[in-house]
Amino acid sequence: MLYPKKVGTLPVAGSDKEKQTNEIKMAIPLLDNIDIHGKTITADALLTQRDFANYLVEKREAHYHFTAKGNQKRLLENISFLFENLDKKADFISYDSPDHGRIETRKIWVTTKLNDYLDFPHVGQVFKVERICFNKKSGKESREIAYGLTSKTPEAACAEQVLQDNRNHWSIENSCHYIIDWAYDEDRSRISTGYGPENMTRLRRFAVSLIKTKKVRSVTQKMRQLNFNVRAVLDYLQMTKNSCSSSVG
Numbered sequence: 247m248l249y250p251k252k253v254g255t256l257p258v259a260g261s262d263k264e265k266q267t268n269e270i271k272m273a274i275p276l277l278d279n280i281d282i283h284g285k286t287i288t289a290d291a292l293l294t295q296r297d298f299a300n301y302l303v304e305k306r307e308a309h310y311h312f313t314a315k316g317n318q319k320r321l322l323e324n325i326s327f328l329f330e331n332l333d334k335k336a337d338f339i340s341y342d343s344p345d346h347g348r349i350e351t352r353k354i355w356v357t358t359k360l361n362d363y364l365d366f367p368h369v370g371q372v373f374k375v376e377r378i379c380f381n382k383k384s385g386k387e388s389r390e391i392a393y394g395l396t397s398k399t400p401e402a403a404c405a406e407q408v409l410q411d412n413r414n415h416w417s418i419e420n421s422c423h424y425i426i427d428w429a430y431d432e433d434r435s436r437i438s439t440g441y442g443p444e445n446m447t448r449l450r451r452f453a454v455s456l457i458k459t460k461k462v463r464s465v466t467q468k469m470r471q472l473n474f475n476v477r478a479v480l481d482y483l484q485m486t487k488n489s490c491s492s493s494v495g
Contacts, residue, residue, distance in 0.1 A: 274301050282308040286398070288415035291315035294395075296367055303368040303397050310368075311411045314393045321366060325393045328360055329374040336376075337405035351378040354409040358400060370399040373408050456483070 273293055286309040287302055294312040302308045314322040336353035353376045361369050377390045396408055403411070430450050437443050454465055460482070462468045472479050480486050 270295060270298070273298055277302075277306070282306050284308065286311055286396075286411055288411060289313070290415075291317055294318050294321070299367045299397070309370075309397045309402070311396045311398075311408075311415065312394055314372075314395060318366075321364065321395075322393060324360060324364060325372045325374070325395065328357065328372070329355055329393070332357065332359075338409055340406075340409060347382045349380045349382065351380075352376070352409060352413070353378075354405050354412075356400070356405045356408055364395070366395065368397045369395050370397045370402065371395070371408065373405075373412075375409065375412055 270293060273289070277287070282302070283306065288311040289298070291313045294314060294317070299310050299312070302310045314325050316322060332355065334355070337356050338354050340352045342350040342352075355374045356371045357373075358371055360372050364372070372395045373393070375392045375394070377392075379388045379390075381387070392412075394412070396403065396411065398408065398411075435443070435446065437446050453469075457465050457468050460468075468482075472482060
């Protein structure tokens with residue numbers, strides 16, 4: 247089960263005070279001042295919400311690309327049941343060049359068969375993505391399956407484009423949020439009062455962004471090298487006149 251975290255504040259009507267709120271309620275105010283007309287908004291399962299879907303399609307004339315997981319149990323069950331009983335070959339398959347000793351294959355199935363059945367607004371297609379990863383060194387193969395839905399109809403997005411939308415979402419997730427969670431274990435943070443969660447999130451993202459400016463291959467590895475070593479941090483960031491340039495990299 248996914249639980250929303252308190253990540254921001256919203257004004258209280260008729261008052262100068264503000265109240266803390268979670269990712270679900272922050273999503274719409276965050277997008278209100280951004281031009282998203284005709285754009286595709288991707289989100290993880292936590293934001294797979296009917297109100298959010300209506301907001302994107304009806305009010306902002308944008309598209310959504312959502313993941314279906316346990317927080318929308320009936321939605322997930324309906325989509326997964328369909329594909330488990332749908333006997334057809336993948337609509338599109340992508341093959342990635344070997345990277346870090348891994349060969350990745352992604353398959354996607356899409357269908358409109360649930361458009362009029364699902365209790366979810368503006369469904370254009372539902373999809374199933376299977377990611378197969380082969381580790382050349384160990385010889386082991388892993389498989390991951392994800393289900394989701396998009397407001398894009400087949401005329402607006404073919405299977406290849408739906409897969410690309412899915413990959414674009416996870417490229418952002420992996421390049422930022424995954425690093426934050428892996429390096430700081432943020433999802434299990436016990437900081438929950440006042441402005442603590444908001445301030446810590448900003449500090450963590452600032453630290454990651456600062457390291458990324460150095461074009462390192464692995465942010466998490468560099469963070470482990472610098473951890474609890476003030477001298478190494480000063481040298482790495484070239485923050486003093488006697489910083490050792492040899493330690494930068």
